[in-house]
Amino acid sequence: MDELIYGVWEGRPYDNRRRPEGESPEGLDLEGFMSFNSGNPVTGFVGPQGFLIFDNRVTLAHTLWRYYERTMKLSCGRCTPCRMGSVVIAEALEKAAKGEGRAVDWELVMEVARQMRETSLCGIGLTTPEALIGALTYFPELLRDAPAQPPVKHDFYAVATAPCIEACPAHVNIPRYIDYIRDGHPELATGVLLEHYPLVGSCGRVCVRPCEKACVRNKVDAPVSIKDLKRYAADHAGAPIEQLFIESEKPAATPVSAHVAVVGAGPAGINCAYHLLKRGHFVDIFEAKPHAGGMARLGIPAYRLPNDLLASETEAIERMGGRYFFEKALGRDFTIDSLLKRGYRAVFLGVGCALGQHLGLPDEDVTAKGYLKGLDFLLDIEAKQTEGVELELDGDVVVVGCGNVAMDCCRSARRLLKNGRVTVSYRRTRASAPADPAEITAALEEDIEFAFLTAPKRVLVEDGRVVGIELVRMEETEPDASGRRGVRAVEGSEFVIPCRYVIAAIGQKMDGSIFCEKDGIRLTRRGTIEVKDDLSTSRPGVFAGGDAAAGPTSLIWGMADGQTAAQSIHEWLLTEDTGFIPRRRMTAMIHDAKLLDHCPAPRAGAVLPTPRHHVAHLPADERIHHWEEVEFGMTDAEARREASRCMRCYRLFAAATLLPIPGKSELEAL
Template identity: 70%
Template sequence: MDELIYGFWEGRAYDCRRTLNGSAPEGLPITELLSFNAGNAVAGFIGPQGFLVFDPRVTLAEMLRAYYEKAEALSCGRCTPCRMGTVLIREALELAAQGRGSEVDWDHIRAVALNMAETSLCGIGLTTPAALLGALEHFPKMLAEAPEMPQTTRDFYATATAPCIEACPAHVNIPRYIDYIRDGHPELAAGVLLKHYPLVGSCGRVCVRPCEKACVRAQCDGPVAIKDLKRFAADHAGAPIEKLFIDEEAPKQTPVSKRVAVVGAGPAGISCAYHLLKRGHLVDIFEMEAHAGGMARLGIPAYRLPNNLLETETETIERLGGKYYFNRKLGRDFTIDSLFDEGYKAVFLGVGCGLGQYLGLPGEETLVRMPKGYVKGLDFLLDIERVEDLSTLPRLEGGVVVVGCGNVAMDCCRSARRLVAEGSENNITVSYRRTRASAPADPEEITAAIDEGIHFEFLTAPVEIIVENGEVAGIKLVRMAEGEPDASGRRSVRPIPGSEFVVPCKHVIAAIGQKLDRSIFGEADGITFTRRGTIEVDESLQTVREGVFAGGDAAAGPTSLIWGMADGQRAATSIHEYLMTNATGFVARRRMTEMIAATNALSGVKPPRAVVEMKRAKMPHLAPVMRVDNWREVETGLPEDAAVAEAKRCMRCLRLFAVSTLRPIPGKTELEEL
């Protein structure tokens, strides 16, 4: 079937059974919903807006029965309308699916569903009744007179999600771990997070919080402090994250276990190894540095992410049976060919983007040969983090100008603040060509930098580096003016003639971007690259060379820790399927994400009812005077009472989506959120 047969969507019924040119919900891309996986047509789609039926070989009663069976399993039990209502509805629909719909008191079931929709405490109870109520109002005979359907190859897949979950690259069940914190079980909250990645405490400190941007609570009194609650779960799990895994828990090897080589012990590589090890494969990680953690270890200053925390969390890999091989660099100590020659059946490239970039200013070629005082942002951070004792670092004499306003730039300027010589504390400047509101850095990082005495020159751009006797003596900046917004809504900028000025300084740090070091690859590796200079991969994260996968910064360009870990998880799924079936496989959860996005089904999520104002918890931190001359962790973590109160701010905006298909769905258990 290639069109809607009947359905109920956003309060309106659609019945095309007796017409050749029936209507469908306006603005809904039906064609995006007709196929789930290759060769498997979607017979029906159900969500909080209602239901759509595309094939008569699946009955409405059967679809709704499976949907409310999932709703019953998801009910948290805190309120009677949902806890009992889902049971009563599921039992009634079981009778209907058996051809016994005439035995059901449908008026009573309608009353139960209405009560759920009006009085439940969370999104599951408030929104799942919509499909049933629409069916009872417009298609009652489809339930009361449904025939019993014989067992066939039909299948059903459902996932519970929320705006925060869909915004999270790893699709972490955020409301679930917040529930556990609210109920006094941070160890169970940590368990939810460990389903997705092992670097829980690290992510709780440096995550860029895409989930909070999507939080529905932001429409009221501010988003829930999801990142801070993640850190609380890790810090209060009753044991360090790595101690939650014991050697005896390492998955036992089986005859189907395969050897996999992971190149790069950054967030993507560690996450990939973690999920492959949990599936029973043998994994070795090759890392060019002397420590695990990649750019999270070397590029994030200790005042944000203590090195000892990250190092202990990476030990999880060894507890699961994996092995690290440090000081081993691709292209120098081994090649992709040599890995396959050694018996590895698949390779994952998580090599990151470890090269910084200069500013590209006139005369820069000379400075590159004599770069005293002029450094790339990444090199500046790497030189700091490679020092075992940070107290031995040399002081920065003279002024410092950091060009750029991303998170790397913030790490650079705040690190420089901790290194400046006495008397130069207020001589650090950040130059950014756009406004503060346009800066890609975390707004809290900019605020922290200002609190530490760092000066910002917004709407300025570098013109020339002033050089005297082969050393940086200053930087010439020009003021910029904003133009009209482009198609994306972002304003252009242009230099203002005659507005140049010089900032005297001895150090210029270029923090404008980073890129992949392509020199580690040889022609024999068979790897191709995109126009952006990243490794070319397909949807499964497989490169053009069979058996070789890539993810994280190396494939996506400079991102963040959470995106890298999500890529590692995704690649592990593809690698596992490749090893088992010689194909990259299908992930049902990923396809459901595409369908939810296509229908725009979560864009209109609103707070469920009048919300009592509860101010967002503020992360305690060291006062600037206590932190600017040392590398102690600035944020100290939410106390228990504040964390529990913050967890209570979550409105549990869960929504349940499901598809019914004509054939079995492969990969159903991968990343399933139930």
């Protein structure tokens, strides 16, 4: 079928059974609902907005029955309306699907659904009744008089998600692990996180928190402290992360087990290896540095992410049977060809973006003493600290840029400063800065100055030594069609900040020289590895992810790429094709149709405003003198209190299809 037959969407009925010209929900592009996977039409779609039926070969009763079966299984049991209501509804719809709809008291079912919608405690109970209420209001005869659904090969795929889950690149079930913390089980919360990655404590310290921006609690008071709860779970799991992987629990080899080479022991490479090992494959990781962690270790200062914590979590790979080969660099010690000739059936490239960049100003002297690239500055600090060498900066420092790397640079420089001051220059406003706002606040607390709306014009050098930087003041322009403001230089506003160090923290790039022509790896115009949606590259059997494919990104995005690549590699090893992943398809449907964009705020009075917990920090005047971790974790009481702020904003989406859906056993939701 190629159009909507009937349905109820956001409270409005659509009935095209007798209309020559079909009608569909305004603003909803139905094209994305026509097929689930190639050649498999969607017969019906159900969600918190209602339901849509596209094919008369399925009954409404059967489609809704499958949906409320899932609802019943997802009910947490904490409130009676959802716990009992979902059972009543599912049993009634089962009878209807079997042609026994006239034996059902539909008035009672409607009342149960309304009570469930009005009085449940979480999103499952509050939103799933909408489809049934719409059906009973506008199409009651299709439930009462439904014929028995004949035995066919129709399929059904459901995903319970939430705005925070969809915003998380790894699709971690955030409400579930928060539930476990609230109930006093941080070890179970850690188990939820370990389904996705082993760097739980590390991510709980440095995650950029896209989930918190999507948290519906923003509409009440402030988002749940999801990142800090993640750290709490890891810190209170009862054992260090690496000790949760004991040799007796290593996945057993299977007839389809294969040897896979992972190049790069950063977050993407580690998580790719982790998921491949969980599937029973043999994995070797080749790393150019003498230790694992990649940019998470080399580029994130110890006061944010202690090296010993990261090192302990990367040991999980070895406990699962993986092997590290350190100080082995692609392009120097081996090539992609040589790996494949050695018997590796697939290769993952997680080589990162290890090259910093200068400012690119006219006539700049990149050899001048004191003119540093931000990434190189951080790498040098890490190397010297590993060797036990003390570093000092003598004189004023200007950091150009205002991303997270720039914040790491300015806060690190403050700790190295023998005398002088640190200033950050950024061409836009504070509100436009890409850095985590908490990092900017921490920098200000550490007496770092910010010169917003300023841009560099010249690095001033005398006798081969930086002596200052010339900046020009900027002003915002009128908003363009998208609402974004540009900036332009204010004529005649140039001024000089004398300094001995200029640190360019404006980005980094991948070192393309590690590849040779025989590798067969195509690069994009940005100098990153060209990949498809499944993270396969131009060479069959070779995959890539993280910074190398996306450009400089964050730890959570790198780990998400590693998980995706592992799924694709596993399918490749089985079939020499990357296959189909239902969860990825449902994610696209939810995103493209903006089904979570208008997740409503709680009803007035339904949720009481409760202050967000802010973790304590070492005092600024104390922390600037050492590299110890500056954030404290939560206590048990603090974690439970913060976890209780989660509103469990689950939404259940489901697609019914005409034919079986491949890959369901590989990745089921929740």
